[in-house]
Amino acid sequence: MNLASKDLSYFELRLQELLNTSFPELSGNKTFVNHRSRLAAKAYEGAFLAGNRIAVCSEIAEYILFENLHFSKFDTIFRVVCTEFDTIMAEQALRPFALMMLPVCKDVFENYLLTDDFADRPEFDLLYNELTGTIQIWIEENGLQ
Numbered sequence: 001m002n003l004a005s006k007d008l009s010y011f012e013l014r015l016q017e018l019l020n021t022s023f024p025e026l027s028g029n030k031t032f033v034n035h036r037s038r039l040a041a042k043a044y045e046g047a048f049l050a051g052n053r054i055a056v057c058s059e060i061a062e063y064i065l066f067e068n069l070h071f072s073k074f075d076t077i078f079r080v081v082c083t084e085f086d087t088i089m090a091e092q093a094l095r096p097f098a099l100m101m102l103p104v105c106k107d108v109f110e111n112y113l114l115t116d117d118f119a120d121r122p123e124f125d126l127l128y129n130e131l132t133g134t135i136q137i138w139i140e141e142n143g144l145q
Contacts, residue, residue, distance in 0.1 A: 011037040011044075015065055022072035024099060040065035070116035073109050077101050080131045089144055097144075101135055108134050 015036055019027040026032060044061035052060070078098040089097060108130045118124055 011040040011061065011065055014062075015040075018066065018069060022075045023069060024074055025102060036065055068116065071114050071118045073105070073114070074098065074102055076119070076127070077105055077131060077135075080128060080135060084132050085135065085139070088139075101138070104138050105131055105134055
């Protein structure tokens with residue numbers, strides 16, 4: 001058995017954990033998970049066979065595994081919901097409500113170039129405010145369900 005097949009399930013689990021937590025819209029995409037996991041496992045094996053230290057091999061594999069998965073729309077909506085609307089709903093309702101708001105807020109995100117470092121940019125505050133307004137309007141029109 002080669003290193004790539006041995007480590008494949010590890011990479012699948014790591015990626016699936018991130019997707020379940022921060023990218024629920026991708027969590028059911030098995031093709032994506034399998035493809036990324038295979039690429040990461042092969043990169044790890046290649047780096048290892050080239051004589052790199054384990055830490056370097058892991059860093060290379062994780063770069064591939066998590067590429068373009070550093071800024072999460074869901075995490076941003078969840079942050080808005082937890083910060084701005086936590087007093088009007090029970091704590092256990094916050095995550096399900098944020099999941100429900102993900103498609104509602106889709107158009108807001110389309111107005112921004114969402115890069116991995118977007119949360120550190122000044123435009124993030126504008127996005128945050130727009131999301132807050134969009135969610136507030138949705139609640140006023142639909143109530144809390």
